[in-house]
Amino acid sequence: MILNDLPNIGPISLNRLLAEFGGDPRQILVADKRRLESVRGVGPETSSAVLNWRAHFDLPREEERLASAGAAFITAGDAGYPRLLKEIHDPPIGLYRKGEYLFAEPCMAIVGSRRTTLYGQSVAKKLGAELAQMGFCVVSGLARGIDTAAHEGALSVGGKTAAVLGTGIDIIYPSENLGLYRRIAETGAVLSEFPFGRKADRQSFAMRNRIVSGICEGVIVVESDVKGGAMITARFAGEQGRLIFAVPGRIDQATSAGCHQLIRDGATLLTGIDDILSELNYLDGLRPRAIPTEGQTSLLEQLLPSLSEPERRVLDCFRGGGQLGVDALATNTGLATSEISAALMMLELKKLIAKRADGSFEAKS
Numbered sequence: 343m344i345l346n347d348l349p350n351i352g353p354i355s356l357n358r359l360l361a362e363f364g365g366d367p368r369q370i371l372v373a374d375k376r377r378l379e380s381v382r383g384v385g386p387e388t389s390s391a392v393l394n395w396r397a398h399f400d401l402p403r404e405e406e407r408l409a410s411a412g413a414a415f416i417t418a419g420d421a422g423y424p425r426l427l428k429e430i431h432d433p434p435i436g437l438y439r440k441g442e443y444l445f446a447e448p449c450m451a452i453v454g455s456r457r458t459t460l461y462g463q464s465v466a467k468k469l470g471a472e473l474a475q476m477g478f479c480v481v482s483g484l485a486r487g488i489d490t491a492a493h494e495g496a497l498s499v500g501g502k503t504a505a506v507l508g509t510g511i512d513i514i515y516p517s518e519n520l521g522l523y524r525r526i527a528e529t530g531a532v533l534s535e536f537p538f539g540r541k542a543d544r545q546s547f548a549m550r551n552r553i554v555s556g557i558c559e560g561v562i563v564v565e566s567d568v569k570g571g572a573m574i575t576a577r578f579a580g581e582q583g584r585l586i587f588a589v590p591g592r593i594d595q596a597t598s599a600g601c602h603q604l605i606r607d608g609a610t611l612l613t614g615i616d617d618i619l620s621e622l623n624y625l626d627g628l629r630p631r632a633i634p635t636e637g638q639t640s641l642l643e644q645l646l647p648s649l650s651e652p653e654r655r656v657l658d659c660f661r662g663g664g665q666l667g668v669d670a671l672a673t674n675t676g677l678a679t680s681e682i683s684a685a686l687m688m689l690e691l692k693k694l695i696a697k698r699a700d701g702s703f704e705a706k707s
Contacts, residue, residue, distance in 0.1 A: 343415050344371065346436050347399050347537040350387040353432045358383055360435065365419075371395060399537075407538040413440040413511055422531070424449070430556040430582050434535040437553075438511040441531035443502055447630040449479040450618065451554050451579075453572040454488025454564040455597045462488055462565035462597065464691055465589055467495035469562060472615045474501020477630025479530065481506065481557050483550060484523060486516055488564045488572070497525055501633055504531045504557070508550035510540040551575040552582075559622060560585030562612060566600035573600050576609070585621050587612040614693075652677055656685040657694060660705035667702045 345356055345367050362381045363369040370378070370392060378389040391398060408415060416423050417436045422444040427433050450473050452466055466488045470480045474496035482489040484505040496503035505526050509515050511534040514523045526532055534540075535549060551574045555561050561579040563586070566572035579586050586609040591598025605611050610621055649657065655675045659666055666674070671682050686703060689695045695703050 343404055343436065343537070344395050344399050344401060345392075346434070346535070347404075348388075348391045348395060349398060350391050351384075353434050355381075355383040355388060356435045357433065404537060407512065408438075411440065411512055411538075413438055415439075424557040426558065427553065427556045430552065432552065433556065434553065436535075438534045438536070438538075439531055440511055441504075441527040441529070443479070443504065443529070443531040445479065445504070445531070445557070447477050447479055447502065448622075449481045449504070449558040451481040451558040451561040451575065452488065452492035452564060453482055453551075453554065453561060453566075453575045455566050455570055455572065456485050456487040456489075458487035458491075458565050458597060459591075459595065461591065461691070462589075463491040464688075466491035466564045467498070468691070468693075469564070469615065470495025470503070471499045471501070473618070474503065475499050475633050476615070476619075477632045478502075479504055481554055483508065483554055484515075484519055484526075484532075485571075486519075490519060490522060492564075493522055493526060497522075497529070499633060500529075502530045504533060506550050506554045506557070507532065507534040507536070508547040509542045510534060510536045510538045512538045513541060515542050547571055548574055552578045555579040555584055556582055558584060560587060560618065562587040562589070562618070563601055563604060563609070564589045565591060565597040567596050568600045568603055570597075570600050573604075576604055586610065587618060587621070650685070650688075652681045652685040653689055656682060657689060657705070660695060660703070663705070665698060665702045665704045671703075 358381050359370050375389045375393060378384050378392055415436050416439050418428050422439060423437065424445040452470055454462060454466060470492040473480050479502040480492055480496040481504045482492045484507060493503045493505060503526055511532060514520045523532060535553060536546060551571060555575050555578040561575055561584055563572045563576055576586050586604060588601040588604040588609040589612050591601060610617060655677065656671055659671055659674045668679060668682055672679055690697060693706055696706050697703055
């Protein structure tokens with residue numbers, strides 16, 4: 343914890359120091375200036391910070407905060423430190439963790455814009471739920487918009503989700519996600535590289551993003567403009583050798599511009615969960631364990647209460663296996679064509695119906 347919070351020293355230099363001193367942080371803290379500066383990347387400012395660590399870090403206070411929060415500080419040798427995170431170029435030497443999930447199953451990140459559309463929220467929540475049902479841990483950053491929808495999707499099916507913060511673990515940002523933070527900590531994990539009291543800034547969010555991608559097999563960008571934080575996460579994913587998926591959106595929507603750029607640059611265009619499984623190409627023995635579905639309600643039963651009246655009326659027309667076009671649906675429901683088109687789009691997004699090659703629609707089994 344002391345080394346992790348020292349100024350003028352980053353994770354790369356910290357890991358070099360640990361390697362040089364046999365992995366023992368206590369030896370680093372009692373070493374002399376000359377010995378410290380013999381390590382590549384450690385200059386006078388860094389050695390001064392290490393030698394005068396008591397002026398920068400109040401260890402007893404940090405330990406009290408840790409105990410009070412019911413959190414733990416874990417290092418790369420501890421259970422619960424994500425396996426893939428150890429493999430990146432600049433892994434954190436430690437993580438503050440709240441929650442008992444130990445990252446035993448593969449992880450997938452879902453990230454995107456804070457200023458999102460209803461379409462983006464719907465897709466993120468749906469992907470979060472489907473990935474969690476298949477046994478993946480859904481990782482995101484607890485931010486507004488896409489992050490929130492992804493976490494909620496995983497929680498809605500009793501799945502695992504982990505939030506990586508760009509603040510100290512005691513600071514919930516945004517504050518309206520306090521309830522979500524608590525739910526994630528109860529069944530999954532909340533992680534932070536930063537000490538208690540660290541507030542968010544541009545640097546902390548970028549550092550957080552490398553952890554989000556580093557934990558995961560791949561990163562899914564649902565909505566992002568070309569300069570959004572999700573694009574930084576995608577860049578880290580590329581540098582770390584992770585898979586990158588992008589969900590297409592409207593060409594006139596700024597929050598889709600980043601996704602379209604990623605697709606042009608070689609990211610996998612994502613239309614559904616099958617695209618992810620195809621890219622991951624898991625052998626049966628390596629796939630995560632799906633959440634048991636015995637006794638659970640069907641997708642239709644789960645979604646029925648949330649359907650709008652036009653969506654219900656359109657869906658009723660498909661009972662019995664009918665294959666219908668917009669004109670036939672207009673005749674059967676009495677709804678305007680615009681209402682039917684909107685209802686069909688939402689039902690298709692919710693995977694309750696599918697569009698056929700001839701332009702008609704039919705219910706999915």
